[in-house]
Structures are given as C-alpha cells and as structure tokens.
Amino acid sequence: MARQNYNVFLPPIRDDVSGYNYLSKLAASIFEAPDNFYTFDFSRCSTISHNGLVVIGGLCNFLKQYETSSSMLKGLGLPSFFAKRKVGFNIDSINPRLMEKLKALGFWNFVNPDHGFIGSSDYIGYREHNTVLEDSEIVSHLQDNWLTDEKLSISELLKSEIVSSIYEIFVNAYGHGLKENPNNQSVISCGHYDPKEKQLSLSVLDFGGGIVNSVQRHVPIPHKEEAFNWALEIGNSTRTDSAPDIPRGLGFGILKEFISLNRGVLRVCSDSYMATVHDSGNYVTTKVDGCFFGTLVSITVNCDNKHYRLMSEANEKIPSYF
Amino acid sequence: MTSIPVKEIVGINAISMNSGKKIKELIIKEWDRSEQIILDFSDVNVFASPFFNASIGALLKDKDIKQLQEKLDFQGISEHGKRLLNLVISNAIKFYSDKESKTDLGLDEVRKDI
Numbered sequence: 028m029a030r031q032n033y034n035v036f037l038p039p040i041r042d043d044v045s046g047y048n049y050l051s052k053l054a055a056s057i058f059e060a061p062d063n064f065y066t067f068d069f070s071r072c073s074t075i076s077h078n079g080l081v082v083i084g085g086l087c088n089f090l091k092q093y094e095t096s097s098s099m100l101k102g103l104g105l106p107s108f109f110a111k112r113k114v115g116f117n118i119d120s121i122n123p124r125l126m127e128k129l130k131a132l133g134f135w136n137f138v139n140p141d142h143g144f145i146g147s148s149d150y151i152g153y154r155e156h157n158t159v160l161e162d163s164e165i166v167s168h169l170q171d172n173w174l175t176d177e178k179l180s181i182s183e184l185l186k187s188e189i190v191s192s193i194y195e196i197f198v199n200a201y202g203h204g205l206k207e208n209p210n211n212q213s214v215i216s217c218g219h220y221d222p223k224e225k226q227l228s229l230s231v232l233d234f235g236g237g238i239v240n241s242v243q244r245h246v247p248i249p250h251k252e253e254a255f256n257w258a259l260e261i262g263n264s265t266r267t268d269s270a271p272d273i274p275r276g277l278g279f280g281i282l283k284e285f286i287s288l289n290r291g292v293l294r295v296c297s298d299s300y301m302a303t304v305h306d307s308g309n310y311v312t313t314k315v316d317g318c319f320f321g322t323l324v325s326i327t328v329n330c331d332n333k334h335y336r337l338m339s340e341a342n343e344k345i346p347s348y349f
Numbered sequence: 350m351t352s353i354p355v356k357e358i359v360g361i362n363a364i365s366m367n368s369g370k371k372i373k374e375l376i377i378k379e380w381d382r383s384e385q386i387i388l389d390f391s392d393v394n395v396f397a398s399p400f401f402n403a404s405i406g407a408l409l410k411d412k413d414i415k416q417l418q419e420k421l422d423f424q425g426i427s428e429h430g431k432r433l434l435n436l437v438i439s440n441a442i443k444f445y446s447d448k449e450s451k452t453d454l455g456l457d458e459v460r461k462d463i
Contacts, residue, residue: 162365166395187395188429194364194397262440273366274406274444277398277436345435348414349423 032064034117037072040079042228042325044313047294047301050082051317057086058320061093066115073122075129077217078294078325080153081232084138085215085321087114088155089234092212118142132217148172151220151227155213160201166190179220179227179330189328192285193229195278196324200233225331226291234321238297241265252312255300259283259310282326283308289329296323351383355390362395363430369403376408380420391425396433405434406441414442 035053040046057065067083075083090113116139118126129135130143132152149172156165169190174181181189200214218229235241242254245265257263261280279295286293287308295302295310299318302310353375359368372388379386408417423434 162367163360163362166362166364170395183394184427184429187427190395191364191397191429191433194395198397198399262443272407272410273402274409274437274441275399275402276444277402277440281398281433281436345432346439348418348435348438349421349431 030062030064032066034066034068036068036070037075037079037083039073040075042076042078042292042327044301046076046078047296047323048316050079050323051296051299051301051315051319053317054082054086054319054321055317057090058318061090064112064115065090066117068117069122069125070117070120072125074125077219077228077230078323080129080132080134080217081215081230081323084134084153084155084217085212085232085234087138088213088215090114096211114139116142132219134217149175151178151218153215153217155215156197157213160197160214162194165197166194169193173218173220173227179222179225181330185330188285189227189330192282192326192328195281196229196231196326199278199324200231200235200322220330225329226327227330228325228327230323230325232321232323237319237321238295239300240298251298252300252314255297256302256310256312259295259302282324283310286326286328291329292325292327294323294325296325297321350385350387351379352387352389353379355388356392359393359400361393363390363393363400364395364397366399366403369400369405369407372400372404373407376404376421384420385422386420387422387424388426389424390427390430393426393430396427396430398433398437401434401437402441406437406444409438409441409445414438 038049040049065086067087094113126143130145131150133145133150134153135141135143136145137153137155151173170186174186174189197214197216212234215232216229218227220227238258239251239254242248242258242265243251246254246257248254248257258265259279262276264276282293283304285291286304287306290306293304296315296319298320299314300312301315302312304310353372355363355372358371358375359365363369376386376388405417405421417438423431426434
C-alpha cells in the first residue's frame with residue numbers, strides 16, 4: 028500500500044478527561060497506520076499539558092523506530108532514509124507562548140532540535156530515557172535537578188516521598204515497557220512545575236503493549252476492564268520485570284496512597300481504560316475513546332507543605348513487624 | 350552481632366532490586382554466624398519497594414516472620430522507609446503463602462519468558 032502524508036491538527040490538550048480521550052484516539056490512529064507520514068500542525072493548539080507532550084513525543088519516537096526496525100527487517104541492514112521524513116511539524120502559525128513553553132520544557136531537544144534547544148540539563152520537562160532503567164541516574168536527577176530548593180520549597184521528607192513515588196512509576200514503565208519492546212522504544216517522561224499553584228505534574232509513557240495484554244498473558248481474566256483493574260490492586264503483578272519468585276505488585280498501591288494523602292491526582296491509562304484517583308483515594312475506571320497500546324501514568328502532586336499528610340503519617344493500618 | 354552499613358553498600362538511595370539483592374546476600378551470609386544482624390540505614394534518604402522486595406521480602410521465601418524479627422534489627426531508618434518495609438513484608442507473607450492461588454497462575458509461562 029502506498030504511503031500517505033497526513034496532517035494532524037492538534038487541538039488544545041489539557042490534563043483532563045477530554046485531553047486523554049483525544050490522545051487515546053490519536054495513538055490508536057497512528058498505531059493502526061504506522062507506514063504513513065505525519066505532520067503535526069500546531070496552528071489550532073493554544074496549550075499542551077505534560078500528558079499531551081509525552082504522547083505526541085512518544086508517537087514520534089514510535090514512528091521513527093518503526094521505520095528503522097521495519098527497514099532492517101526487510102533486509103536493508105541500514106536505517107531507512109524515510110525515517111527522517113516520518114514525522115514533521117508545522118510551526119508556522121504556532122502560538123508564540125506555546126512555542127516558548129515547548130522550548131523551555133526541552134521538547135524539541137529530543138523531538139526536533141532544529142526548532143529549539145536548551146543546553147542546560149537541570150530543567151523540569153520532557154525527556155526520552157534509555158531502554159535500560161538507570162536507577163540512581165533517575166533519582167539523582169529528580170533530587171538534584173528537579174526538586175531543588177530554588178525551584179520549589181518542600182521538606183526533605185516530602186521530597187524523598189515524591190522521589191520514591193516517581194521511581195515506582197519508572198519501575199512500572201520499564202517492567203512492561205522493556206518486556207514488549209520490539210521497536211527498541213524509549214520510555215518518555217514530561218514534568219511540569221506550576222509555581223502559582225505549587226503543583227508538580229509528571230507523565231511517564233511506555234508503548235510496551237499495555238496492562239491488559241500483560242495481565243491476560245499471565246492470569247486468566249478474559250474481560251479487559253477486569254484485567255486492567257486487577258493490575259491496579261495492591262499485591263497483584265504480572266512479574267514481567269525480574270525473577271518470578273520475588274514478591275512485588277506494590278507500585279500502584281504505593282502511588283495511590285501517596286496521591287490520596289497528598290490530595291493530588293493520579294491517572295493510569297492503558298489499552299482503552301483510564302483509572303483516576305482523586306481525594307476519595309479509590310480508583311474510578313472509565314473507558315476512553317481510543318487505545319494507548321501502552322501505559323501512561325500521570326500524577327499531580329501538591330508541593331505547598333500544608334494541604335496534605337505524608338505517607339509516614341497515614342492512619343491506614345499496615346501490620347507493624349518492625 | 351553484625352552490623353551492615355547499608356549506605357556503604359548501596360549508597361544514599363535504597364531503591365532498586367539490584368541493591369536489595371546485595372543486602373539479601375549479605376544477610377544470608379551472616380545468618381548462621383550472627384545472633385543478631387543490624388541493618389544500619391543511617392544517611393539513606395530514599396526508599397522504594399523494589400529494594401525491600403528483593404532484600405527483606407525475598408527472605409520470607411525460606412524463613413518465617415518470627416525468625417526475621419528475632420534476627421534483624423533496623424536502625425536509622427526513616428518513618429517512610431519503615432512504612433514501606435512493613436508493607437513489603439505484609440505483601441511478601443501473602444505472596445509466599447498463596448502458592449496455590451491466582452498469584453502463581455502463569456508462573457511457568459513467566460519462567461519460560463525469562
């Protein structure tokens with residue numbers, strides 16, 4: 028079939044239900060037709076949140092890697108020259124404020140350096156990570172570059188709980204992101220700090236096939252939504268990240284507890300589902316219009332040191348063995 | 350009595366499974382030699398569940414919680430670290446006692462993958 032050129036007219040994309048619905052549809056459309064060429068047009072887009080940037084950046088990464096690996100498979104042995112043309116950006120009529128934001132977040136550094144590049148490494152923003160989890164690198168980066176006293180004023184205790192929770196997100200992304208990664212794709216993250224609201228937001232995306240697929244390969248739960256919800260329960264794991272006889276399955280439970288005590292927001296999107304945790308502390312699962320073919324975890328954390336409790340102050344009873 | 354200085358072995362972040370495995374190996378090495386093993390977490394700042402899963406949780410495969418309580422002493426650990434530790438132990442007890450139920454379903458499949 029002939030390759031076609033498509034213009035993707037991006038709308039404003041916010042960290043809300045309509046934003047996630049749009050992103051799931053966009054991901055589904057592109058995953059279904061990865062041979063085509065796509066030009067992302069920003070003329071109708073006034074803003075893009077962290078969730079939008081990881082999905083758009085992740086799709087660009089997917090298209091380029093797909094082109095490279097499919098040409099390798101065809102026996103050419105060299106990266107395809109089409110790879111460079113896979114993705115384009117129409118920024119002629121982009122809102123200048125959005126353009127500045129994309130530059131400041133380091134989006135272009137990874138996606139298209141011709142459109143802007145920031146030299147410093149200590150920005151809170153967009154990143155494409157190695158295909159192997161560099162534990163101390165991620166934690167040091169969060170502690171030394173993100174959560175510095177100059178950027179936000181929080182206690183050391185809260186800082187270590189935020190770092191710990193974000194690390195759990197990355198472990199989760201690499202757990203299933205690496206296992207099903209035929210195109211050698213990166214894990215993508217995008218952080219944003221809102222100094223006015225004193226809120227730190229972060230999205231982490233992998234296109235590793237998604238939670239439902241992973242659960243259904245290992246546990247006989249035929250219904251997709253049930254399989255999705257099963258993975259979110261504390262103690263449940265598909266054990267794709269290491270030896271099968273080591274207990275695990277706590278990542279989402281720890282995140283949920285942290286976010287509800289912090290009065291933040293947690294969203295886990297995978298396949299055609301989105302689970303959201305607000306103040307109630309419980310997951311509410313809804314269907315989205317498209318499909319992610321991977322997992323997107325987004326959090327918003329309050330950093331004002333007053334409207335929440337720390338995990339170490341939680342009332343919930345965990346047996347006290349030590 | 351033996352003291353394991355965790356920071357000297359894994360650094361200031363007790364987060365990864367690999368770090369946890371190192372601590373577990375040291376504990377096993379000292380288990381029969383020492384009446385008590387002190388795990389000194391002084392100056393360790395960040396904790397995450399993979400570390401405790403691989404270090405302490407994994408010990409519960411062959412030992413029971415009473416043995417762990419008699420042998421191990423956690424010193425200098427933050428409240429957050431202690432909460433994670435107890436959560437991991439609670440999950441590990443369930444995990445290893447749940448061999449016949451759904452937790453083990455698909456295990457053969459996973460072993461094949463590995």
